[in-house]
Amino acid sequence: MAYAEFLYPQNKSEQIETLVKSISIFKEKKKQRENEMNIIVNGEDGLILKTLDIKSTQLNIEYFYNDDFLQVHRDILARLKTPNDKGIVLLHGLPGTGKTTYLRYLIGEVDKRILFVSPSVAENLMDPTFIDLLIDNPNAILIIEDAENIIMDRKVNAVSSVSNLLNLSDGLLSDCLNVQIICTFNSNISTIDNALMRKGRLIARYEFGKLKIDKAQQLCEFLEKEITVKREMTLAELMNANNTDYAEQNIRPIGFRREHVLTEN
Numbered sequence: 001m002a003y004a005e006f007l008y009p010q011n012k013s014e015q016i017e018t019l020v021k022s023i024s025i026f027k028e029k030k031k032q033r034e035n036e037m038n039i040i041v042n043g044e045d046g047l048i049l050k051t052l053d054i055k056s057t058q059l060n061i062e063y064f065y066n067d068d069f070l071q072v073h074r075d076i077l078a079r080l081k082t083p084n085d086k087g088i089v090l091l092h093g094l095p096g097t098g099k100t101t102y103l104r105y106l107i108g109e110v111d112k113r114i115l116f117v118s119p120s121v122a123e124n125l126m127d128p129t130f131i132d133l134l135i136d137n138p139n140a141i142l143i144i145e146d147a148e149n150i151i152m153d154r155k156v157n158a159v160s161s162v163s164n165l166l167n168l169s170d171g172l173l174s175d176c177l178n179v180q181i182i183c184t185f186n187s188n189i190s191t192i193d194n195a196l197m198r199k200g201r202l203i204a205r206y207e208f209g210k211l212k213i214d215k216a217q218q219l220c221e222f223l224e225k226e227i228t229v230k231r232e233m234t235l236a237e238l239m240n241a242n243n244t245d246y247a248e249q250n251i252r253p254i255g256f257r258r259e260h261v262l263t264e265n
Contacts, residue, residue, distance in 0.1 A: 037107055037114045037143075040121050046129040049115065049137070057104040063222045064098060064235060065208070066215055072206045073102075079203045080110045084139055084178040088169045088196055090151075091184045093208030096236030099184045102208075103143060106182075113140040122150045125164035131173075139178045142168075147183040153193045162193040170201040210234050 035056045038049040061073050076089055091099050107114050115137065117125075122144045124130060134140070144150060150161045167173050169181055180203070185192075189207065197205060210232035211219065217229040219238060227241055 035104075035108045037116050038137075039116050040118070040130075040133065047121075047133045049133070054104055054107050056108060057101060059101065059105040060222070063215075063219045064101070066212055069206060069208075072204050076204045077106070077109060080106065080112065080141060080180060085180060086169055086174045086178055087180055087203040088165065088201060089180070089182040089203045090189075090192070090196065090205040091182065091208065092186065092189060092192075092206075094210070094234060095186055096234040097208035097210065098235040099208050100145070101235065103145075103182070103184065110141065112180075113137055115140050115142050117142050117144045119144065119146055119150060122147065123161050125161060125168060134168075134177050134179060138176075140180075142179060142181045144181065144183045146185060148185045148187045148191070151183055151185065151192050151196055152187075153191060162195060166195060166201070211238065 035054045036051055037054050038051050040047050041050050042048075061070055065073075079085055079087060080089075091102070093099060115133075121130070151165065152162075154162055165181060165183075168177065168179050189205070196202065211234070213229050213232055216233045216238055220227045220229060225238075225241065227238075229238075233241075
């Protein structure tokens with residue numbers, strides 16, 4: 001951590017105050033509250049941050065996720081808490097398996113400033129206005145949800161923004177900005193550009209899946225839910241087990257479509 005000490009005569013106090021104000025803009029910005037996230041939006045003079053409070057999430061990793069995730073979580077948390085670090089975290093898997101829940105938990109566990117990057121903004125990571133924003137917020141963590149199009153293999157997607165991510169996470173620019181990036185997505189890891197997963201660049205990668213039967217039963221008992229688990233379940237299925245699943249209800253077709261179906265049957 002750098003610091004400066006000024007020795008000056010009393011009649012120069014105004015000049016010193018001006019100097020301190022001018023250099024204070026480069027002071028590392030940390031979160032003001034435990035559960036806050038900054039949304040990147042367009043302002044009159046470029047990109048600006050809007051601070052939002054995030055729902056506090058108390059999470060017992062040992063109960064809510066399969067056993068192989070615990071060490072991955074420890075590695076992620078240790079790196080995100082390391083000052084002036086860089087690198088990429090890739091979190092993927094089926095919808096409803098706890099990726100967003102885990103992100104909420106992480107936000108409350110780290111002191112660094114969290115910047116939420118929408119996919120549209122993420123496509124222009126090397127835009128001067130975005131770089132200017134990062135210069136004003138060094139040592140931050142970027143979160144990009146639904147990042148499929150951003151991190152897709154460049155051989156498949158010609159407009160992929162992988163090269164931009166590489167520059168921010170492991171290029172010359174990363175040495176100055178010290179930015180860490182968390183990308184979440186639902187697609188298979190095989191569609192992701194291999195360059196993102198090189199050793200030294202990748203902090204961690206994890207595929208969230210359905211809870212094993214014994215883990216799901218253990219979580220039910222921890223949550224005091226009177227449920228007997230007979231199959232692997234997503235976290236969303238288990239947490240909402242007593243709610244009506246409208247998606248699986250039979251929808252009777254009406255009108256001409258119904259007559260057509262009845263005729264075919």
